[in-house]
Amino acid sequence: MTDSALARWERRTAGVLAAASLLFLASYAVLVLGPGLPGAVRDLCLAVTCAAWALFAADYVVRRRLSGQRWPRFVRTHWLDTLVLLLPLLRPVRIVQAYERVKRRHGRPRFALHARVMLYAGVSTLLLGFAASLAVYQQERGAPGATIQTFGDSVWWACTTVSSVGYGDMAPVTPVGRLVAVGLMGCGLALLGAVVGSFSSWLLQVFAREDENGERPPGSSPGAFDGKG
Amino acid sequence: MTDSALARWERRTAGVLAAASLLFLASYAVLVLGPGLPGAVRDLCLAVTCAAWALFAADYVVRRRLSGQRWPRFVRTHWLDTLVLLLPLLRPVRIVQAYERVKRRHGRPRFALHARVMLYAGVSTLLLGFAASLAVYQQERGAPGATIQTFGDSVWWACTTVSSVGYGDMAPVTPVGRLVAVGLMGCGLALLGAVVGSFSSWLLQVFAREDENGERPPGSSPGAFDGKG
Amino acid sequence: MTDSALARWERRTAGVLAAASLLFLASYAVLVLGPGLPGAVRDLCLAVTCAAWALFAADYVVRRRLSGQRWPRFVRTHWLDTLVLLLPLLRPVRIVQAYERVKRRHGRPRFALHARVMLYAGVSTLLLGFAASLAVYQQERGAPGATIQTFGDSVWWACTTVSSVGYGDMAPVTPVGRLVAVGLMGCGLALLGAVVGSFSSWLLQVFAREDENGERPPGSSPGAFDGKG
Amino acid sequence: MTDSALARWERRTAGVLAAASLLFLASYAVLVLGPGLPGAVRDLCLAVTCAAWALFAADYVVRRRLSGQRWPRFVRTHWLDTLVLLLPLLRPVRIVQAYERVKRRHGRPRFALHARVMLYAGVSTLLLGFAASLAVYQQERGAPGATIQTFGDSVWWACTTVSSVGYGDMAPVTPVGRLVAVGLMGCGLALLGAVVGSFSSWLLQVFAREDENGERPPGSSPGAFDGKG
Numbered sequence: 001m002t003d004s005a006l007a008r009w010e011r012r013t014a015g016v017l018a019a020a021s022l023l024f025l026a027s028y029a030v031l032v033l034g035p036g037l038p039g040a041v042r043d044l045c046l047a048v049t050c051a052a053w054a055l056f057a058a059d060y061v062v063r064r065r066l067s068g069q070r071w072p073r074f075v076r077t078h079w080l081d082t083l084v085l086l087l088p089l090l091r092p093v094r095i096v097q098a099y100e101r102v103k104r105r106h107g108r109p110r111f112a113l114h115a116r117v118m119l120y121a122g123v124s125t126l127l128l129g130f131a132a133s134l135a136v137y138q139q140e141r142g143a144p145g146a147t148i149q150t151f152g153d154s155v156w157w158a159c160t161t162v163s164s165v166g167y168g169d170m171a172p173v174t175p176v177g178r179l180v181a182v183g184l185m186g187c188g189l190a191l192l193g194a195v196v197g198s199f200s201s202w203l204l205q206v207f208a209r210e211d212e213n214g215e216r217p218p219g220s221s222p223g224a225f226d227g228k229g
Numbered sequence: 230m231t232d233s234a235l236a237r238w239e240r241r242t243a244g245v246l247a248a249a250s251l252l253f254l255a256s257y258a259v260l261v262l263g264p265g266l267p268g269a270v271r272d273l274c275l276a277v278t279c280a281a282w283a284l285f286a287a288d289y290v291v292r293r294r295l296s297g298q299r300w301p302r303f304v305r306t307h308w309l310d311t312l313v314l315l316l317p318l319l320r321p322v323r324i325v326q327a328y329e330r331v332k333r334r335h336g337r338p339r340f341a342l343h344a345r346v347m348l349y350a351g352v353s354t355l356l357l358g359f360a361a362s363l364a365v366y367q368q369e370r371g372a373p374g375a376t377i378q379t380f381g382d383s384v385w386w387a388c389t390t391v392s393s394v395g396y397g398d399m400a401p402v403t404p405v406g407r408l409v410a411v412g413l414m415g416c417g418l419a420l421l422g423a424v425v426g427s428f429s430s431w432l433l434q435v436f437a438r439e440d441e442n443g444e445r446p447p448g449s450s451p452g453a454f455d456g457k458g
Numbered sequence: 459m460t461d462s463a464l465a466r467w468e469r470r471t472a473g474v475l476a477a478a479s480l481l482f483l484a485s486y487a488v489l490v491l492g493p494g495l496p497g498a499v500r501d502l503c504l505a506v507t508c509a510a511w512a513l514f515a516a517d518y519v520v521r522r523r524l525s526g527q528r529w530p531r532f533v534r535t536h537w538l539d540t541l542v543l544l545l546p547l548l549r550p551v552r553i554v555q556a557y558e559r560v561k562r563r564h565g566r567p568r569f570a571l572h573a574r575v576m577l578y579a580g581v582s583t584l585l586l587g588f589a590a591s592l593a594v595y596q597q598e599r600g601a602p603g604a605t606i607q608t609f610g611d612s613v614w615w616a617c618t619t620v621s622s623v624g625y626g627d628m629a630p631v632t633p634v635g636r637l638v639a640v641g642l643m644g645c646g647l648a649l650l651g652a653v654v655g656s657f658s659s660w661l662l663q664v665f666a667r668e669d670e671n672g673e674r675p676p677g678s679s680p681g682a683f684d685g686k687g
Numbered sequence: 688m689t690d691s692a693l694a695r696w697e698r699r700t701a702g703v704l705a706a707a708s709l710l711f712l713a714s715y716a717v718l719v720l721g722p723g724l725p726g727a728v729r730d731l732c733l734a735v736t737c738a739a740w741a742l743f744a745a746d747y748v749v750r751r752r753l754s755g756q757r758w759p760r761f762v763r764t765h766w767l768d769t770l771v772l773l774l775p776l777l778r779p780v781r782i783v784q785a786y787e788r789v790k791r792r793h794g795r796p797r798f799a800l801h802a803r804v805m806l807y808a809g810v811s812t813l814l815l816g817f818a819a820s821l822a823v824y825q826q827e828r829g830a831p832g833a834t835i836q837t838f839g840d841s842v843w844w845a846c847t848t849v850s851s852v853g854y855g856d857m858a859p860v861t862p863v864g865r866l867v868a869v870g871l872m873g874c875g876l877a878l879l880g881a882v883v884g885s886f887s888s889w890l891l892q893v894f895a896r897e898d899e900n901g902e903r904p905p906g907s908s909p910g911a912f913d914g915k916g
Contacts, residue, residue, distance in 0.1 A: 117661065123278030156407050161623055163414035165390055167397030168625030168855055178614050185621035190655050195418050196883065197658030203346065204433060204662060385865050392872035394848055396855030398625055422877050426656065429884030432804065433891060461899055575890065626854030636843050643850035647882050655887030662891060 006066040013059060020090040024052035025131065032138045035152055060085050087169040094197055114198045121194035125187060129158045132184045139177040146173050232255045235295040242288060250320040253281035254360065261367045262380055282317055289314050343427045350423035354416065361413045368406040375402050391417040464524040471517060479549040482510035483589065488595045491609055511546055518543050572656045579652035583645065587616045591644045597635040605632050620646040693753040700746060710780040711739035712818065720838055721823045740775055747772050801885045808881035812874065816845045819871045826864040833860050849875040 028049040030037070060081065064074045075082050084091050137154035140146040147170045148154050155172040161184045172178050256277040259266070289310065293303045304311050313320050366383035369375040376399040377383050386399040390413050401407050485506040488495070518539065522532045533540050542549050598604040605628045606612050615628040619642050630636050631687035714735040717724070747768065751761045762769050771778050824841035827833040834857045835841050844857040848871050859865050 152404065157413045159407075159414060160395065163393060163411075163418055163853075164366050164621060164623050165395035165414050165417070166618065166623035166625045166853065167395045167400040167628050169397050169400045171625040171627045175610065178617075182617045182621075185617065185623050188623070189621060189650065190416065192421065192650065193657035195422040195654040196425045196654045197661050197887075198888065199422040200429045200658045200884075201661040203430040204424050381862065386864075388869045388872065389853065392851060392869075392876055393622075394851050394853035394875070395624065396853045396858040396874050398858045400853050421876065424880040425883045426658075428880035429655075429658065429887045432884050432888040440823065622850060623851050624847065624852035624854045626856050629854040629856045633839065636846075640846045640850075643846065643852050646852070647850060647879065648877065649881040651886035654883045655890050658887045659890040 006063060009062065009066055017055070017091075019061060020052045020055045021049055021088070024056075024091065024160050025127075026087055027052070027128075029134055032134045056088060056091065082145055114202050117194055117198050121191050125162055125191050128163050128184065129155075130185075132161075132180050133158045135180045136172050136177045139174045139180070140172055143174045143177075147171060148177075161185060162191060164188045164192065186187060235292060236293055238291065241443070246288060246320075250285045250317070252277055253285075253317055253320065254356075256281070258359075260362055261363045273417075284319060285314055285320065287297050289319050290400070343431050346423055346427045354391055354420050356393050357413065357416050358384075361390075361409050362387045364409045365406045368403045369401055371380040372403045372406075376400060377406075387413060390414060391420060393421065395416045459494075463666070464521060467520065475513070475517060475549075477514045478510040479546070481506055482514075482546055482549065483585075487592055489589075490592050514543055514546060514620055541684065572660050575652055575656050581648050583620055583649050586642065586645050587613075587620050590638050590645075591616045593638045594630050594635045597632045597638070598630055601632045601635075605629060607636075616642060620645060620649060621644045622650065693750065696749065696753055704742070704746060704778075707742045708775070710735055711743075711775055711778065712814075715900075716740070716817075716821055718823050724809075738880055743772055743775060743778065746810055776898050793823055801889050808878050812878050815871065815874050816842075816849050819848075819849040819867050820845045821866045822867045823859050826861045826867070830861045834858060835864075845871060848872060849878060851875045851879065 027045040030045045031042065031049065034042070063078075063081075064071065067074060133151065136148060136157065137151050140148040142156070148157055152163065153170055157172075160167050160170075164185070170182050185205040211217060256274040259274045259277065260271065263270070292307075292310075293300065296303060298306065362380065362383040365377060365386065366380050369377040369383070377386055382399055386401075389396050389399075390410060392415070401410050412414075485503040488503045489500065489507065492499070521536075521539075522529065525532060525536075527535065589611065591612040594606060594615065595609050598606040598612070606615055611628050615630075618625050618628075619639060622643070630639050714732040718729065718733045718736065721728070750765075750768070751758065754761060772779065801853075820838065820841040823835060823844065824838050827835040827841070835844055841855055844859075847854050847857075848868060851872070857869050
């Protein structure tokens with residue numbers, strides 16, 4: 001019963017929270033990237049950022065009440081939610097989930113599991129990379145001896161990090177920037193795991209099907225290389 | 230019926246398009262690598278490049294008509310074709326596919342799936358690496374502060390990038406060069422996925438066969454390490 | 459019989475040895491990081507370090523006797539124990555194992571295999587990364603031309619190494635520091651193997667379950683992306 | 688019949704060729720690393736190097752005759768042998784294979800497939816890394832602007848490359864050195880594939896066994912983390 005109330009709450013608020021998290025990311029980006037903007041615009045962005053965060057906090061409190069759990073237990077069992085509350089830049093990742101849920105409710109056919117894993121991994125990496133670029137740029141901008149000078153540098157650095165190439169022509173030098181970088185490295189490892197894991201399990205599925213049929217079903221595996229979507 | 234017309238068209242044009250894409254790559258390479266060539270040669274190469282691209286565009290238009298789909302839907306469902314039309318340097322990847330198709334039509338035995346995946350991955354990586362080297366070299370050649378000075382440097386940089394080693398002794402500094410680099414990093418991730426996925430699924434197949442037989446079939450698994458082809 | 463005596467010994471000493479290994483790491487850290495501490499504190503830390511090591515050596519000797527094996531054979535069959543005895547910084551890795559054993563004895567439910575593999579990999583990486591940072595910092599501190607100057611640099615270097623990003627803004631220059639680095643690179647490879655292996659086998663399990671049920675069991679796979687613990 | 692004659696030849700010559708390949712590596716190492724040795728020692732090493740190579744060539748010719756194939760076909764079907772003949776530094780990799788064969792003939796129990804794959808991958812990586820270090824050191828020694836100055840530098844560079852960390856504090860600058868580096872990067876990718884593939888297939892086997900038994904067999908999976916050999 002409580003679980004169902006919680007589920008209903010989550011279903012109803014998913015759209016609002018997704019919009020709020022995009023607004024949060026956008027207004028934070030404007031704050032970081034536009035230091036020369038007129039004061040009114042900056043104040044508006046700051047207000048939007050704070051309002052979005054207040055919304056997240058309210059949602060967190062309501063969910064705790066609906067779950068019927070005490071605070072210490074709720075914080076422990078919902079540790080990822082707690083983390084996302086403290087680092088709201090991670091929140092847009094949940095949009096993929098909300099989108100998926102909307103699609104399912106409307107009864108539309110879902111992607112295959114491989115495609116879904118790749119979609120999650122791709123969108124999460126894009127959003128986290130963008131958020132990390134913003135955070136690192138904000139930290140490094142004024143730091144002495146920093147190699148990351150512009151936002152373009154920061155995006156380039158994020159790409160080399162998340163693909164685990166790591167040229168090293170640019171690297172954060174501030175403690176907070178490096179903390180963000182370590183998080184992004186972990187994200188890169190997870191992305192690699194998703195790419196490789198999807199690929200090898202897809203191969204194994206094709207093998208299993210081949211073994212069953214004796215012959216490869218025509219057009220099933222080449223289709224994956226075909227580029228006809 | 231329309232699908233069959235489309236399939237017939239694709240079968241007939243595969244050879245011509247493969248030749249055109251190789252010509253495109255070759256003439257583009259001459260244009261990029263030979264700035265000191267006589268004007269007539271350069272004009273010829275430019276003409277070949279443009280003619281090949283026109284051929285690709287014509288093929289795209291004809292395929293749209295044969296598919297019986299409207300433009301917006303066709304662009305969406307054939308997004309990879311659209312991308313390849315806009316970035317024709319990626320086109321040679323389709324040669325592997327055409328070669329495979331010719332071989333199948335002639336009834337020759339096909340490679341095992343592992344070998345095919347590795348072949349696709351290897352040839353695609355070679356062609357994409359070469360195309361990326363050309364594109365990055367063209368961008369970086371005159372750029373101030375560029376570390377990639379010669380085409381040899383560019384090829385070396387592409388190798389370090391696609392293997393995700395990333396020494397960083399050379400790295401693109403222009404925005405377009407960096408965009409190409411990000412694409413190549415993604416290609417490196419996919420290559421890694423193909424190598425690892427093939428390997429782990431091959432291992433699992435061998436395990437499954439061992440479990441069935443109780444004993445390992447003599448000469449089956451060592452053969453893979455044997456170097457006798 | 460001898461095996462059971464050995465097992466009883468290991469069960470009884472697990473807690474003490476785990477505590478000793480943490481003490482060893484802590485006192486070694488104080489010795490390395492606090493060169494300006496008063497002599498008495500440093501002497502105490504040195505004493506703790508040596509006592510912990512003596513404890514490990516005694517445990518090794520007792521285990522040899524209980525196993526009933528001769529020295530050469532024992533050293534060969536317990537080569538990992540021998541290595542850990544010679545490089546006691548690696549010892550904290552065994553804490554995960556001890557913790558697991560305690561939990562099992564108390565009949566508490568164990569984690570799923572995926573979670574356990576990730577837990578082992580994560581904790582081992584953390585401990586080994588910390589130990590490697592300490593060892594490299596101690597080696598590089600005074601070396602001419604060293605890029606790793608502070609302990610923070612050393613931790614940052616360890617993170618870039620273990621994730622195989624390798625910016626190269628910092629790298630050890632002393633022979634011993636480089637030896638430690640090579641060990642950490644191997645650890646990074648193993649971590650990657652654990653992440654990717656867990657992921658791909660988890661995917662394959664989900665596929666197998668889907669195939670059995672015809673339909674995906676509701677809430678089983680999205681739960682993994684759900685962030686609700 | 689011819690195949691059996693070939694097999695007999697390979698069985699008989701395996702030991703001699705393995706010894707010759709180690710001698711080749713050792714004498715080549717002395718030639719590269721000891722430029723200040725007396726002339727007589729260097730002449731001896733050169734003679735050993737050439738004699739070993741002559742042995743490899745003779746073996747190649749005899750194998751062609753015993754196989755009963757014509758030259759073009761033999762070169763194509765034994766392309767890996769041909770490559771190893773042209774790049775004899777790669778030859779020691781075959782020692783693992785010879786060792787395995789000897790062990791099998793003596794009826795000793797073989798390693799599990801996982802362990803064998805890791806053993807192959809580990810020994811091959813060690814030998815190829817050593818050979819690449821030698822070759823790169825020889826190329827880079829006198830090159831202007833080279834960052835790899837000593838053999839120690841070369842070994843350190845090989846380690847960072849094969850683990851795909853790639854700090855970039857040292858990198859080859861000569862064309863031949865870079866060619867060797869690209870080969871080593873490919874080797875690193877293959878090593879990664881072996882590590883990850885073994886790990887994920889081992890995990891999947893454990894899962895399958897758990898599913899069959901309902902319960903995890905006591906001491907089977909923790910043993911892998913146990914460090915008791």
